Amino acid sequence: MYQYDQYDQRIVAERVAQFRDQVRRRLSDELTEEEFLPLRLQNGLYMQRHAYMLRVAIPYGLLSSKQMRKLGHIAREYDRGYGHFSTRQNIQYNWMELERVPDVLAELASVEMHAIQTSGNCVRNITTDHFAGVAPDESVDPRVLAELLRQWSTFQPEFAFLPRKFKIAISASANDRAVVQMHDIGIYAYKNAEGETRLRILAGGGLGRTPILGTIIKDDLPWQHMLSYVESAIRVYNRYGRRDNKYKARIKILVKAIGAEKFAQEVEEEWQHSKDGPATLTQAEFDRVAQYFTPPAYEKLADTDASYENHLLEDKAFARWVSRNVHGHKVPGYAAVTLSTKPGVASPPGDATDAQIEAVADLADQFGFGELRVAHEQNLILPDVKKQDLYALWQLARKAGLATPNIGLLTDIIACPGGDFCSLANAKSIPIAQAIQDRFDDLDYVYDLGEISLNISGCINACGHHHVGNIGVLGVDKDGSEWYQVTLGGAQGNQTALGKVIGPSFSAEEMPEVVTRIIDTFVANRIEDERFIETLSRIGIAPFKERVYADKQPRERAEA
Known part of the structure; x- marks a missing residue:
């Protein structure tokens, strides 16, 4: 993995x-909260409902x-004994005391970490496939390109104050596990017929108030031009993106307003400069970074182990x-392992205690x-486990609740x-998550x-x-009360899709029953081993909507 050089360590310190x-x-009140706000945001520090939240890159x-041990230490010594892994592959601490935050940042710097650009209208954390480097289906290792993007974007003065936050993801596998289509810029790396690395660039993706999937604006970009082309795309956005309305400031609004073809033309013209x-990028620069991602000392193993x-x-459970x-x-005899942070009602999704960390x-x-x-699904990955060690690993992971x-x-x-925060x-x-997990506690x-x-x-x-969830739940405010809107049909991966709202929202108490009725409808209409999304695509939303809104009174799902 990448290691700080003298320059990196100095700027972080x-x-x-x-x-x-x-x-x-x-x-000491030399700075007002208004004056302090942009300064703390540049260091990943938010004021939330009860305390400051620090987001670590x-x-x-x-x-x-x-x-990882340092993150556990920080959770125990500076927070309330846990951290929350986010969908941006970061970690958040929810109970920070302002006067101690500089000490936390110093602790992070001691292990080559920081909280820079985890907030604010800048290029945020670059994300990629959590199996990058070990995935059997990847054409190139995207971590090198991701690190080049990280170095280029960190403290990039031109893009420190964009119209809105900016997210980039890169994938290089046959199955897109980075959801590149839902990012401001998505990059898909692949090998062409001649074996050369090429990049497919998408722009204008994003969720939020106006969910839109990204559109291809460049389909055959040599990897050497990745930084200059992305730079040109952000420069066009920085020039024309709206700053008068934060709800219309994301690049997706610009791309939609002028059209993907026009936006691509603007980027192409800018790129010529x-x-x-x-x-x-030169091969020498690529090699400089690539040396930090060389394969570890894998043993020569048989692909199976007795x-x-x-x-x-x-052991059925195993x-x-x-x-x-x-x-x-990609290496015989090895496997990648996901450690789940989703034990059900015992812990919120994405949370891990200091002991677990x-x-x-x-x-x-x-x-x-x-x-x-860290996966964007909020789970943790061990990328290089020998198959012969999986049983011993599983036993220890069970003891840790993972x-x-x-x-x-x-x-x-x-x-x-x-x-809550x-x-x-x-x-x-x-x-809501825990109530649903409690309802479906039969593994x-x-x-x-x-x-x-x-x-x-x-x-x-x-x-x-x-x-992009097959079942999506959105919290909404209705006259000061908490309600939940449900969407169906979202998906991620190669077939990324946006879910559709099924109808009026529900109270918190109704949500476990709503999900139960959605699942019951799926089971009643499923053919053989169809996946949920396949059954939904075949029969449409109408049967689900009819069942969910059949009456207003919740009822318990009949026992099998």
């Missing part, structure tokens, strides 16, 4: 010292075990966990190469912190349902990505 002085001046979701300029196969046959939480690897670091050292990942076998299933819920939220997300039943994504956002900002 200087930022810590700078913010320490800014906090001192705020606490995890570039493209990649962490070392040393960094910088096409072969200083931002053009003890592993025996455990699969003899076999189920493997079927949901263990994934393919440190346990994951230990597992990364014991069963891998000291590296781990082995729920529900990845990709109904209870693997994505949810933002919602109204966020001052922007219209409604709570966590109680056998959930397993039989197959793949279903359920995403919850506490407000229209869509931090829970509800638009």
Whole structure:
């Protein structure tokens, strides 16, 4: 993984010292809250409902075990013993004391981490596939390109005050696990017929108040021009994006207003001024960064292991966990493992205690190469586990509460912190997620349902990505009360789609029953092993809507 050089370490250390002085001046009232606001946002510090929230950057979701231990230490010493992993592959601490935040930033700097550009109208954390580098279906390793984008965008003065926040994702696998279509700029890297790395550039994606999927504006860009082309696209946005209305300031509104073809033309014209300029990537620069992503010292192993196969046959619980939480690897004898942060009512989706965070670091050292990942679904990944070690890993993960076998299933819920913490939220997300998880606490039943994504956002900002959940839940305000709007038909991956609202919203108490009726309709209409999204596509929304609104009184789902 990438390591700081002298320049990186210096600018992060200087930022810590700078913010320490800014906090001192705020606490002594030399700075008003209004003056302090943009300064704290530049350091990832938000004022939420009850306390300050600090969002720590995890570039493209990649962490070392040393960094992970530091995150656990911060949770215990500076927060309330836990952290929340977000859909931007970052971690958030919800109970920060202002006077201690500079010390937290200094602790982060000691392990090559920071909170810079995790907020504000700038280029945010670059995201990518959480299996990058080990995925069998990737054509190139996108981490090198992601790191080049990170270095280019950090402290980029021209783009420090964009019309609105700006998100970039890059994917290079046959199955898009970075959801590039829902980003301001999405990049898909691939090999052409000649074996050369090319980039497909999309622009104008985004969720929130006006959900729109990105459109291809460049289909065959040589990788050497990635920075100059992205720079040109953001420059066009910076020039023409609206600044009079924050709800219409995202690039998606600009692209929709002038049309994707016109926007691509504007970018192309802008690009001609910088096409072969200083931002053009050289092979030497690529190699400089690529050296930090060389494969670890994998052992030469058989693709199967007798003890592993025996455990699969003899232990049903282990076999189920493997079927949901263990994934393919490009190296024979190895696998990637997802550790679930979704145990049900025991913990909010995405939350991990200090003990769990440190346990994951230990597992990364014991069963891998000291590296781990954060998925945008809010789970944690061990990318390099020997198959022969999976049974021992599973046993330890179970003890830590991180082995729920529900990845990709109904209870693997994505949810933002919602109204319990966020001052922007219209409604709570966590109680709704836990109530649904409690209703569907039968793992056998959930397993039989197959793949279903359920995403919850506490407000229209869509931090829970509800638009792309097969079942989406959005918290809305109605005369000061919390209500929930439901969408169906969203999807991510190669077939990314936006869900459609099924009708009037529901009270919090109704939501478990609403989801139950949606699932009952699916089960009643399912053909063989159809996935939820396939049944929905075949029969349409009408049967689901009819069942959900059949009466206004909640009822308990009949026991099988």
